[in-house]
Amino acid sequence: xxxxxxxxxxxxxxxxxxxxxxxxxxxxxxxxxxxxxxxxxxxxxxxxxxxxxxxxxxxxxxxxxxxxxxxxxxxxxxxxxxxxxxxxxxxxxxxxxxxxxxxxxxxxxxxxxxxxxxxxxxxxxxxxxxxxxxxxxxxxxxxxxxxxxxxxxxxxxxxxxxxxxxxxxxxxxxxxxxxxxxxxxxxxxxxxxxxxxxxxxxxxxxxxxxxxxxxxxxxxxxxxxxxxxxxxxxxxxxxxxxxxxxxxxxxxxxxxxxxxxxxxxxxxxxxxxxxxxxxxxxxxxxxxxxxxxxxxxxxxxxxxxxxxxxxxxxxxxxxxxxxxxxxxxxxxxxxxxxxxxxxxxxxxxxxxxxxxxxxxxxxxxxxxxxxxxxxxxxxxxxxxxxxxxxxxxxxxxxxxxxxxxxxxxx
Amino acid sequence: xxxxxxxxxxxxxxxxxxxxxxxxxxxxxxxxxxxxxxxxxxxxxxxxxxxxxxxxxxxxxxxxxxxxxxxxxxxxxxxxxxxxxxxxxxxxxxxxxxxxxxxxxxxxxxxxxxxxxxxxxxxxxxxxxxxxxxxxxxxxxxxxxxxxxxxxxxxxxxxxxxxxxxxxxxxxxxxxxxxxxxxxxxxxxxxxxxxxxxxxxxxxxxxxxxxxxxxxxxxxxxxxxxxxxxxxxxxxxxxxxxxxxxxxxxxxxxxxxxxxxxxxxxxxxxxxxxxxxxxxxxxxxxxxxxxxxxxxxxxxxxxxxxxxxxxxxxxxxxxxxxxxxxxxxxxxxxxxxxxxxxxxxxxxxxxxxxxxxxxxxxxxxxxxxxxxxxxxxxxxxxxxxxxxxxxxxxxxxxxxxxxxxxxxxx
Numbered sequence: 001x002x003x004x005x006x007x008x009x010x011x012x013x014x015x016x017x018x019x020x021x022x023x024x025x026x027x028x029x030x031x032x033x034x035x036x037x038x039x040x041x042x043x044x045x046x047x048x049x050x051x052x053x054x055x056x057x058x059x060x061x062x063x064x065x066x067x068x069x070x071x072x073x074x075x076x077x078x079x080x081x082x083x084x085x086x087x088x089x090x091x092x093x094x095x096x097x098x099x100x101x102x103x104x105x106x107x108x109x110x111x112x113x114x115x116x117x118x119x120x121x122x123x124x125x126x127x128x129x130x131x132x133x134x135x136x137x138x139x140x141x142x143x144x145x146x147x148x149x150x151x152x153x154x155x156x157x158x159x160x161x162x163x164x165x166x167x168x169x170x171x172x173x174x175x176x177x178x179x180x181x182x183x184x185x186x187x188x189x190x191x192x193x194x195x196x197x198x199x200x201x202x203x204x205x206x207x208x209x210x211x212x213x214x215x216x217x218x219x220x221x222x223x224x225x226x227x228x229x230x231x232x233x234x235x236x237x238x239x240x241x242x243x244x245x246x247x248x249x250x251x252x253x254x255x256x257x258x259x260x261x262x263x264x265x266x267x268x269x270x271x272x273x274x275x276x277x278x279x280x281x282x283x284x285x286x287x288x289x290x291x292x293x294x295x296x297x298x299x300x301x302x303x304x305x306x307x308x309x310x311x312x313x314x315x316x317x318x319x320x321x322x323x324x325x326x327x328x329x330x331x332x333x334x335x336x337x338x339x340x341x342x343x344x345x346x347x348x349x350x351x352x353x354x355x356x357x358x359x360x361x362x363x364x365x366x367x368x369x370x371x372x373x374x375x376x377x378x379x380x381x382x383x384x385x386x387x388x389x390x391x392x393x394x395x396x397x398x399x400x401x402x403x404x405x406x407x408x409x410x
Numbered sequence: 411x412x413x414x415x416x417x418x419x420x421x422x423x424x425x426x427x428x429x430x431x432x433x434x435x436x437x438x439x440x441x442x443x444x445x446x447x448x449x450x451x452x453x454x455x456x457x458x459x460x461x462x463x464x465x466x467x468x469x470x471x472x473x474x475x476x477x478x479x480x481x482x483x484x485x486x487x488x489x490x491x492x493x494x495x496x497x498x499x500x501x502x503x504x505x506x507x508x509x510x511x512x513x514x515x516x517x518x519x520x521x522x523x524x525x526x527x528x529x530x531x532x533x534x535x536x537x538x539x540x541x542x543x544x545x546x547x548x549x550x551x552x553x554x555x556x557x558x559x560x561x562x563x564x565x566x567x568x569x570x571x572x573x574x575x576x577x578x579x580x581x582x583x584x585x586x587x588x589x590x591x592x593x594x595x596x597x598x599x600x601x602x603x604x605x606x607x608x609x610x611x612x613x614x615x616x617x618x619x620x621x622x623x624x625x626x627x628x629x630x631x632x633x634x635x636x637x638x639x640x641x642x643x644x645x646x647x648x649x650x651x652x653x654x655x656x657x658x659x660x661x662x663x664x665x666x667x668x669x670x671x672x673x674x675x676x677x678x679x680x681x682x683x684x685x686x687x688x689x690x691x692x693x694x695x696x697x698x699x700x701x702x703x704x705x706x707x708x709x710x711x712x713x714x715x716x717x718x719x720x721x722x723x724x725x726x727x728x729x730x731x732x733x734x735x736x737x738x739x740x741x742x743x744x745x746x747x748x749x750x751x752x753x754x755x756x757x758x759x760x761x762x763x764x765x766x767x768x769x770x771x772x773x774x775x776x777x778x779x780x781x782x783x784x785x786x787x788x789x790x791x792x793x794x795x796x797x798x799x800x801x802x803x804x805x806x807x808x809x810x811x812x813x814x815x816x817x818x819x820x
Binding site: 013016017096098102104111112190194195209210213215217233236239240242243247327349350351353354355356357358359360361362364365366370371372382383384385387388397398399400401402403404405406407408409 | 423506600619625650657759760764765766776792793795797798807808810811812813814816818819
């Protein structure tokens, strides 16, 4: 494991001073190599799928694993699109001169080796590599055992493309030992890994918290709320809540909880319950009193990230109670208020503690693509380093350059 | 322990929306309360010192523990100076409008609860509190058992000042249980602590790596190098090396290792050996061949942070070898090159991986005060969140505000 880390680290040192043109050429060439290797990739994918089926894996899980021509082409297109993004490396973000004549610059530099540990979805192998390359980082990847054959085939194609352009192949290193022990060793490569980003569920996150000694950024759960204020446009509220809950329920920026001001509960709840057709609703006593089809919510419901067609409903007395409810149960991802009252909106913005606070729009917009970052490696729910959608910008760090003329400290 | 964390967290929510004026008034009032409590603080300090002496603590350690009128006044002055610093909270760092009309802003907000775990030096209690307050964060502090009486007296004075102005006293919470078990629990207050900054030696850092589940920023060792290039002004090199090594050897930005280009080794080494009067030099064969008083370096010397009047000396064939030596042994803190060759300086800047790279000046300048940040909570040697000196700016995070007019995602 250490050897794999050392290889990525050595390659990262070359990549840190590679020109934007060379990185972009590598993106295009690796995209072509992916498409050219479609047959090998799909054959490998069939092996993964056959193994999953033999072990009675759920069909939804197999679906996330499955590749076809279009999905391989989409991976290649994802790499090509990164060419258009500005290269963050080398940007001088601040510069100033001290009274003693020292000139100080703060410049953006790559992190070095970015490690990603992820479950299923073999496209992450290509997507993560592309974002790392554009930001000048070597990618040290560790996918799941379920997707191992697909991941190897994809990594082989990408490494072929890297070598064609002349960069070190080890700017992409795939860890093929998918044992639990290997995952632990991976999280402890402190000399080699500059940033670890886990992409997976609570058990992976817990394992990181317990075992990792490398710096990491947590891409955590989203228990996202939409609060419908007393001054809300209820038509707008209905379309936003339906979008936030139903447009793609399985993702972290989908809404899981609806909070409604008591002044509008009687008018709004029947209308939204009807609009959320097919969504199982659970709620508190007051919500149930208005809409009889709402089932009782348990204590766990308020903290649940369902990732499914289910939603909890809470009726609150006022804005303060809404904010307290949100801050108590929020995972710090994305929280929305629907209101025409600017003071209420501002209060919600100021006091709700989350990566993104939205006014009169859907939580589903909290996403690297929708924010205009071009692509994202994940959505950080922690406050250090990066908070919210992480694009190439968030895969850099800074370095101070201090230019002197012999100054010494007195 | 959890209860202490909850108290700090509740107070942090009030502080997050406290005005700059109220924070500044609190800084001034707590400064006055510190000075007014000088007698109580010095009495408590005598208790700590008597306990340390009774257990045969080294005099240098006792010296770090010791307070007097001037040191209490210096703590108060540190708080007052923070009033002048700009308040980072609320600054809009970026804003843009998406094609669908969504207006996105990225604003600076406090982290929430900043936890500091520190050894000795009771002034950290006041300094850390001040920086946290200015940046809108509650401070959850855990000092050492050696300084516990001093820390309690200082915290009492500060909390009295906080209450006078009307902020919640719990924006400063001092953990008084100094047991090892309490330290572990402290590092695992994941629901309460937004950022942990350890200030201490390798054993504290290792305990953090092993036990912490909260996000943290490592303020690590400084094995800082000065590389004297073939194109160096040797007079300038001498004064910079002497300053970097001798001006204050016990701190992390002092130089520990001298790397010399072979072309100038015969001229430079005798001159620097004489100038580093009182410094024990250990070196490789080539350095010893030029200056007979240089003792042989062991393998460990190249990685050592002496924090003392000792320095390792390496002679290298060229710039490449110098960069490789530095990158192999660097702790990523501060690395300097002395040269009049701009191309060599640029190559060193580009390829040396450290928080700060300096040209023709002393590593001692890598410091919050010297950078103009007003004060610092530490110097980060990691790449995530903050790298290099950390001032009030680095004690903030960001929040995205998304303003819409009913947009939904298609």
